[in-house]
Amino acid sequence: MGIKVGLLGLGTVGAGAVKILLDPADRHPLLSQIAIAKIGVRQLDKPRPVNFPAEVLTTDLESLVTDPEIAIVVEVMGGLEPARSLILKAIHHGKHVVTANKAVIARYGDEIFTAANEAGVYVLLEAAVGGGIPVIQPLKQALGVNRIQAVTGIINGTTNYILTRMQQEGGDFEPILAEAQRLGYAEADPAADVDGLDAADKIAILASLAFGGRIKLSEVYSEGIRQVTAADMAYASRLGFVIKLLAIARRNTHPDSEEPLDELQLRVHPTLVPLAHPLAAVNDVYNAILVEGDPIGQVMFFGPGAGEGPTASAVVSDILNIAATLVSGQGSEITAKTANPLLACTHQHYCKISPMADIVSRYYLRLLAEDRPGVIGKLGLCFGDHAVSLESIVQIGLRDNYAEIVIVSHEVKEAHFQTALDDLRGFPEIHSVASVLRVL
Numbered sequence: 001m002g003i004k005v006g007l008l009g010l011g012t013v014g015a016g017a018v019k020i021l022l023d024p025a026d027r028h029p030l031l032s033q034i035a036i037a038k039i040g041v042r043q044l045d046k047p048r049p050v051n052f053p054a055e056v057l058t059t060d061l062e063s064l065v066t067d068p069e070i071a072i073v074v075e076v077m078g079g080l081e082p083a084r085s086l087i088l089k090a091i092h093h094g095k096h097v098v099t100a101n102k103a104v105i106a107r108y109g110d111e112i113f114t115a116a117n118e119a120g121v122y123v124l125l126e127a128a129v130g131g132g133i134p135v136i137q138p139l140k141q142a143l144g145v146n147r148i149q150a151v152t153g154i155i156n157g158t159t160n161y162i163l164t165r166m167q168q169e170g171g172d173f174e175p176i177l178a179e180a181q182r183l184g185y186a187e188a189d190p191a192a193d194v195d196g197l198d199a200a201d202k203i204a205i206l207a208s209l210a211f212g213g214r215i216k217l218s219e220v221y222s223e224g225i226r227q228v229t230a231a232d233m234a235y236a237s238r239l240g241f242v243i244k245l246l247a248i249a250r251r252n253t254h255p256d257s258e259e260p261l262d263e264l265q266l267r268v269h270p271t272l273v274p275l276a277h278p279l280a281a282v283n284d285v286y287n288a289i290l291v292e293g294d295p296i297g298q299v300m301f302f303g304p305g306a307g308e309g310p311t312a313s314a315v316v317s318d319i320l321n322i323a324a325t326l327v328s329g330q331g332s333e334i335t336a337k338t339a340n341p342l343l344a345c346t347h348q349h350y351c352k353i354s355p356m357a358d359i360v361s362r363y364y365l366r367l368l369a370e371d372r373p374g375v376i377g378k379l380g381l382c383f384g385d386h387a388v389s390l391e392s393i394v395q396i397g398l399r400d401n402y403a404e405i406v407i408v409s410h411e412v413k414e415a416h417f418q419t420a421l422d423d424l425r426g427f428p429e430i431h432s433v434a435s436v437l438r439v440l
C-alpha cells in the first residue's frame, strides 16, 4: 500500500509519529496513503506505548535504511552516531530522509545535504528546531521572498522554564535546576541545555535557512545560564527587563549607511529583554522565534518547543511533504536540476560570521565596590575614556558590606566595553564584577 516509511527509533517522538500515522482520520487525506514498513529499535521485547503489527519491529537498522521498499527514512533516534551514518546510508540508497536531529544537522549538515543533492533525495528537518512550531518550512517557503535581517529566538524550553521560575519565585539557578530535573523538565546531564549548546545547534540551522549559507557550528558564540542569579533577575525587573536565553542571528549592517553587509552575528547568551518586547512574554517551556525581514517586518512563531505530540506533528508534516512530491511524480529520480528548490538545500558556501568583539549591544553590569565618595564618578570616567556611554547607573543597597552598583550602557562595540571592564577590574575600590549580561 502507498508510500512506505521506515522509522529509526521508537522513543517519545517516534511513538508520537506512529500514533499520527496509524490514526489518519480527519487529518490530511494523503496520510492514509503512508504505511509504516519497519521500525528500527534497540530491543524487540520492550513494552510499547502504541499498537502496531509486531513484525514491523527490527533491530537491524542497516537493513531498514537499505530496504528497497522503503521510500522515506525517519530518523528519530537522536545522538550523533549511529544516526549520522544511518542517514548517510539511507541517502546513498536513494531514500528521502526526515530527521528531528538538530545535533547531527548542525554538525554534519554540509556532508548530509551534499550527499542528498548528489543522490537526488530530500532531507527535511522541521522538528529539529522549535519542536511543533512550523518555522523551517516558513523560512524556506512562505518567507523566502524576504531579505531576512534577523532571527531571534527562545529555542530551548529547559532554560526558559528555569529562567521563568527564577523570575517568578526569586530563586537561584541551582535549586531550580534540581527541581526542574526532578519534574522531568531538565535532563540528568543538563549541560547541552543550560550551557546554551542546544540553542547554538538550533540557531545555526535557522541562520543557514534564513541567510542562505552554511554555518560552521564552532563560529556560533554560546554562553549558558549558570551564571544568572536571583539578584540579576531582581535588578532586571526593577529596570524593566526580563532575562531570557536568546539565540540571535543577525545580518550586520554598515555603521553609517545601514546597508546590509555580507556577514552575520551568531550568538546565544542570557539577555535582558525589555518587558514590552514580544519575546519577554514567552514563558515556561514554550519557544518562540521572531523573524525580521524586508518587506514583511516582524513575524513571530510561538508554541511548544518539545514533547511527543508537537514534535511528532512536525515530523509527520515532513513525511507528508515528501509523500506529496512522490504521489505527484516529482520525487522519483530527481537531480540537482530538477529538485524542488523549496524542499532541497540549495546553498553551498559558508556564511561569514563576525567576531564577538565587533558586535554592538547594550550591556548590563553588576559590581560590588567600596562604599565611598567618588567611586561612581571614577566608573563614569573609565567608561567615558573607552567611548562607552552609560544609560543608567544605580546604587540600590549593600551586599556583603559592599555597595552594589548596577550599570546599563548605551549601544557600544563589545571590544570597547570589555576593555573598559578590564580597566575597572584593576581599580582598588572595585571588589568584584558580579555579572555582565547583554541587553536587547
Ligand code: HSE
Pocket (backbone or CB within 6 Å): 131, 155, 156, 157, 158, 159, 193, 198, 305, 306
Ligand atoms: N532540550 C530541548 C529543550 C528540547 O529544552 O528545548 C528538544 O530540542
